[in-house]
Amino acid sequence: MSNIPAELKYVESHEWLRKEEDGTITVGITDFAQAALGDVVFIELPEVGAEVEADEDIAVVESVKAASDVYAPIAGKIVAVNEELVDAPEKANEDPYGDAWFFRMEPTDPNVLDGLMTAEDYAAKCE
């Protein structure tokens, strides 16, 4: 069974989003995504400072099985990336909602999360 924390928001491309106190949004891949990918062996992250559109492919996850794009779930600016994840890609399998966050964004629309899937919506999609 997939772990889908109730306090997060989700998008169709299997990324989760969390609003931080400073208004930035942290993004990672879901437990469902990591299980489908299998063991992750390389991760490429976007550049800090990049302005990205929603659905733009900005990161790559290579697993033993395949290379997969990671999409910007919303429009905005990349303000931080998780460099430690690049050195320890297995964390994407071990702790997808914690240590394995991918990047942090400053959203163009501060209320963008309101329109995204809840844990319940996402769970229904993963069935």
Add this chain to the structure above:
Amino acid sequence: MGKQTPLYQQHLDANGKIVDFGGWDMPIHYGSQLQEHNVVREDAGMFDVSHMTIVDIAGPEALAYLQKILANDVSKLGFTGKALYTGMLNEEGGVIDDLIVYKMEGWYRTVVNCGTREKDLAWMNKQIEAFDATLTERPELAMVAVQGPNAIEKVKQVRTEQADLISELKVFQGLPVGEWFYARTGYTGEDGLEIIVPAAEVAQFWDALIAAGVAPTGLGARDTLRLEAGMNLYGNDMDDSISPLQAGMGWTIAWEPSDRDFIGRKALEAQKAAGIPSKLVGIVLETRGVMRSHQKVVVDLGDGNQGEGEITSGTFSPTLQHSIAMARVPYDTGSECNIEMRGKLIPARVVKMPFVRNGKKVFE
């Protein structure tokens, strides 16, 4: 739902992730492909290979028949149980399948691939008409490969009454005990056994191996292990349109005696005379990224000429911690190449295979 081996329940019990594999429901991994790979390199793992096809050949002309349909020469097998690896070729010299043949007392056992079963049996049945020999498929037999530095010791703990026979097996030798059959062969580059077991007894055997500390290992790790070991996968690295000379299998062609007229011989001789158009090489990418099947390989052929090839099998090597691949490239390819990955050309090196043997890096 696909076909299931007699170990299907064992795979579910071990939390195996089941995928379709050539019409069979098989475990791709039991949690982590990387961990399963490492267990085989460091200790002992086991694979359910019951989907593979076992065909026994007997009769006064069994030898003559095999000498006709196989590129390697079964008459080289000097003692009972000795095995050889060979291609079975079509008239055009293309590889119908690759297989292992074991010499038994007055008969032969072959193990062919599961994905090619129907065309193999059709071809073998057609060719046997000209010989006084019989061909018997053995679907009632299951098969388990136990591989790794501690594999043989652990099998001996489970099959104590056969420990002496197992200890005496030479590399690439297999011997029957009743309906059981113990062979010191494998597809991982490690020492180990492939054991043929009556289907009704295999679940109990599997459970006993687990109790002895042998880890269930899925088809995902089987693929990374065989690729590190530089072993071809039928359908990826060669097929009906590729000769053994183009697939790194030149060593499996027995040219002598020169009057042995095996199927495909004339085509291979013509290809050698005309110039072999391509070859299978090993490639290593020591930077980031993972090479995958069907990616384009660009090579410099000198004098400003570029040639193109294709990755036939590519993966991340858990032992080496970077990507390795096999590729079919122009025959004159040198030691460098570029791989087209996600729209970019990435420099890589051409190396002599295997990549890994007995747990250690082999290539320069």
